[in-house]
Amino acid sequence: MAEQIISREFKNRWINFYGKNVTERILRELEQSDPRIISPNALYTTRRQLQESLESQGFRFAPETPFNCLILEFEPFNIVATSEYLSGLFTIQALTSLIPPKCLNPSSESVVADLAASPGIKTCLLAEVMENTGTLFAIEKAKKRIPALKSNIARMGIYNTFILNCDARSFPGLNVKVDHIMLDAPCTGTGLKLKKNKRLERRILNDVTRQSLIQREILDEAWKQLKIDGTIVYSTCSLEPEEGEVQINNFLARHEKQVQVLPININIGNPGNLTRWTKVYDSQISNTRRIFPDQGMDGFFIALMKKVRE
Known part of the structure; x- marks a missing residue:
């Protein structure tokens, strides 16, 4: 559990500053994995063009697109091996x-x-x-x-x-x-x-x-x-x-x-x-x-x- 590997000092100060309920939610969430976020390079492509190109290769994305990004849900192979990534059409980031x-x-x-x-x-x-x-x-x-x-x-x-x-x-x-x-x-x-x-x-x-x-x-x-x-x-x-x-x-x-x-x-x-x-x-x-x-x-x-x- 996240609680066991974060020092008690940090946990207690979060409780003091944010409250117990928020701290418990933070500790639970810190253990979770984030989806891969794909950000189109607006200098050379659009989100729609990039999505269509990647979906044609079997990649699948969530319907929501915050900040004009794509949330990767399924990849048939590592997306950094695509020509789109190698040619700089997108970045992967938080x-x-x-x-x-x-x-x-x-x-x-x-x-x-x-x-x-x-x-x-x-x-x-x-x-x-x-x-x-x-x-x-x-x-x-x-x-x-x-x-x-x-x-x-x-x-x-x-x-x-x-x-x-x-x-x-x-x-x-x-x-x-x-x-x-x-x-x-x-x-x-x-x-x-x-x-x-x-x-x-x-x-x-x-x-x-x-x-x-x-x-x-x-x-x-x-x-x-x-x-x-x-x-x-x-x-x-x-x-x-x-x-x-x-x-x-x-x-x-x-x-x-x-x-x-x-x-x-x-x-x-x-x-x-x-x-x-x-x-x-x-x-x-x-x-x-x-x-x-x-x-x-x-x-x-x-x-x-x-x-x-x-």
Whole structure:
């Protein structure tokens, strides 16, 4: 059972923050497997064209298509062996991967930075939204993760993207302010299903402290590089408040009147809430979004923020 391999510390803090009933649902759902989600590459195909092509080979999909995706129900052979996959007509990803690029929604002429880019799925989705134009910087600290990033960008036919192997906490010397930033931040991953996060059973509270500090440092550096009226989307696949609502609440306190938290226009999840954490917090937190694993996706937190003049 998920309860037996998640530390009692984490279970108890979830109960304190989310309540016993929600925690029990989370623990049950963390054991479940997700279906494979197929996202058509809008630069080169449509959902209908892709579905018809794959169904002609025996693949079957659920009738519902959230976010213009396909939910795979049956595959006669591994779908990554199809010519459609190899030629970059689709990606396989979690539904939550679709949310940050769609919320950021950069225009085709934007200058955009993806600050934790590998393996590149969200980077490619950003490039699709940008119609493969503008300028997209894909920043990745870990050198060993660069090959996967390069491979996905090449396979998907993306050519507006520059890959930078550097630490986003010391923003590279681009000598340019950016219009939009996507930060799907490094995190504890406690919202991921167990099959995706083998480290969950070994997580300790110090991991939350360490990751939240890294997130804070990246956020503050990113904010310096963002243009006035620019936007940043911050997300984590963590259920820990320090990596979600608390992180953004502290960010708002540091930057005061410079930040406007924009509403997240998706029909899933719950408004961010800190009432179980503290009696005093910024009212803009309600514009963030908290998704639980029992809501059809991985556990996820997302905030969309605009930089305004003081």
